[in-house]
Amino acid sequence: MYPYLKRLEIRPLQEDDKPWIRAKISENWGSTSIVTCGKIYDTTTLPGYVAFDEKKPVGLLCYKMHDDAMEIVVLDCTIAGRGCGTELMYHAEKTAKNNGYRKMKVTTTNDNTNALRFYQKLEYTISAIRIGAITEYRKTLKPEIAIKGFHGIPIRDEIELEKIL
Template identity: 40%
Template sequence: MDQVVIRPATDVDHPRIVDLLSRSWGSTTVVAHGVKYDASTLPALLAVRRGRLAGLLTYTIGGDAFEVVSIDAVVERAGVGTALLEAAVERAEAAGLARLWLVTTNDNLDALRFYQRRGMRLVQINRGAVDESRKLKPRIPLTGEFGIEIHDEIMLEMRLPRRESHH
């Protein structure tokens, strides 16, 4: 398999980020836990394979936590998502944060499997949260993966080992 290189996004990457988010999410808008994000303006990690964009992870840091806002792999099941998530964990640990967390929807069974296999735990279900999110982003479909109606958000998190910072 070709090597995937993970690196922080720069301003030069912005058009490719907008393009990938638009193809994956219908726009650069991502709504989670009642917050509307323009994911193209968030800090991001890029996965590059053979000089081409292979994946993207956008995030925000608040308090003691690293929130993964979006994660996309251009080709699924090729190690890109895993590499992006591992890089996010490394970044969060290096910053001395206590946890990495994210939200997905109740229909996203592939994501639930993916995150749990990589050490994340289910910590909360927010019933009706996606119904509320549709008020901010009406394009969110009513039915998702496997013909499952989308209503709820599921929060997953990974507790991180606290390191003493050496300045």
């Protein structure tokens, strides 16, 4: 379990959060659509959680339930190093457990070294690497995926991590 931060309030996403979600996701991903594992998800239609700091939204997590696991489709925090992402992940894991799921999955890209570090600290392990997947998604599913990402690293590969609950 992850410790709660007293200043952050986490609650399920609601209809009135959608304008903020649209703006936040579009700003960082070019649209509200997220591609993961070869599928496109509209983040405005997914369940999830939003984090607030003094009544201001500072983070969100959207997920999709599959037959065998809960998949984190997007995790985005405007503040870093304050536990926002950790608390959102804690709530998602709790939801998965409460719904009988025993596995969590999340996907990131080869350039996102911060995400790789973050998820591994939360005891997620790399379960798949899809070489060239992002390059293919850019051609066939979502052309607005950036060519270069964090630290100027070309975005090419998809890395899947999972955790047994």
